[in-house]
Amino acid sequence: MKLFYDFHIHSCLSPCGDNEMTPFNLVNAAKLFGYDIIALTDHNSCRNCRAAVRAGEQAGITVVPGMELCTSEEIHVICLFPDCGRAEAFSALVRENIPPVKNRTEIFGDQLVMDSEDTVLGTEELLLNTASFFSVDEVPALVKDYGGVCFPAHIDRASYSLISSLGDFPADLAVNAFELTPNADAESYLAKYPAARGKLILRDSDAHYLENLLLPAHTLNLPACSAQAVIDYIRNRHTRSETEDGQCINGSF
Numbered sequence: 001m002k003l004f005y006d007f008h009i010h011s012c013l014s015p016c017g018d019n020e021m022t023p024f025n026l027v028n029a030a031k032l033f034g035y036d037i038i039a040l041t042d043h044n045s046c047r048n049c050r051a052a053v054r055a056g057e058q059a060g061i062t063v064v065p066g067m068e069l070c071t072s073e074e075i076h077v078i079c080l081f082p083d084c085g086r087a088e089a090f091s092a093l094v095r096e097n098i099p100p101v102k103n104r105t106e107i108f109g110d111q112l113v114m115d116s117e118d119t120v121l122g123t124e125e126l127l128l129n130t131a132s133f134f135s136v137d138e139v140p141a142l143v144k145d146y147g148g149v150c151f152p153a154h155i156d157r158a159s160y161s162l163i164s165s166l167g168d169f170p171a172d173l174a175v176n177a178f179e180l181t182p183n184a185d186a187e188s189y190l191a192k193y194p195a196a197r198g199k200l201i202l203r204d205s206d207a208h209y210l211e212n213l214l215l216p217a218h219t220l221n222l223p224a225c226s227a228q229a230v231i232d233y234i235r236n237r238h239t240r241s242e243t244e245d246g247q248c249i250n251g252s253f
């Protein structure tokens with residue numbers, strides 16, 4: 001089935017996320033927009049994922065528990081997990097592997113932990129927009145240990161991206177997908193970075209405010225509308241000759 005997706009959305013837990021971006025609000029907005037499946041990917045934490053998954057169950061939209069992990073090289077990597085338990089276990093590991101710097105709410109915002117019905121359960125005290133101690137090379141295997149899959153975020157951005165930090169798409173990076181911002185020209189990246197060829201290209205909003213959510217435009221053809229189906233699809237991608245939307249744009253990839 002063709003499913004409209006957005007696998008990169010922040011909630012009010014992210015220091016740069018708007019406090020109106022509650023799990024309830026973002027999930028219901030995505031449902032209204034017409035998405036079938038979304039992922040909640042706060043910076044270095046999955047503490048709002050359970051609320052978002054529950055809000056999704058109530059709203060009738062699938063929510064994949066996720067995280068936007070910042071590596072030691074300051075590369076953002078989207079990590080997706082099959083269930084909240086494993087996402088939260090990974091989140092606890094990451095919390096032990098980020099600098100013990102306290103959040104300053106007057107500068108970075110509140111980092112709210114919520115339930116699925118807009119109740120504030122607490123706040124995250126550690127600042128979440130720091131670089132973790134994990135290098136980008138070790139993240140794919142680490143995420144796999146928790147049943148998940150990962151891909152580098154917004155590789156076309158001038159900061160916090162694989163290419164801005166390393167200057168290239170490393171051929172030995174064990175990922176089967178990467179993310180481009182919605183309007184980036186895929187073919188120019190594939191021409192410039194041969195290691196990116198054959199990988200699945202994902203396009204996500206990276207919304208931090210409700211008004212950043214985009215109308216659904218990109219689909220994946222999945223056998224089921226579930227977190228596990230997304231993870232299996234990306235894991236089994238290898239070097240198939242399709243690119244975004246399941247279309248083949250060049251059989252030589």
Ligand SMILES: [Zn+2]
Nearest residue numbers: 068076153160
């Ligand atoms: Zn990012």
Ligand SMILES: [Zn+2]
Nearest residue numbers: 008010068206
């Ligand atoms: Zn982001």
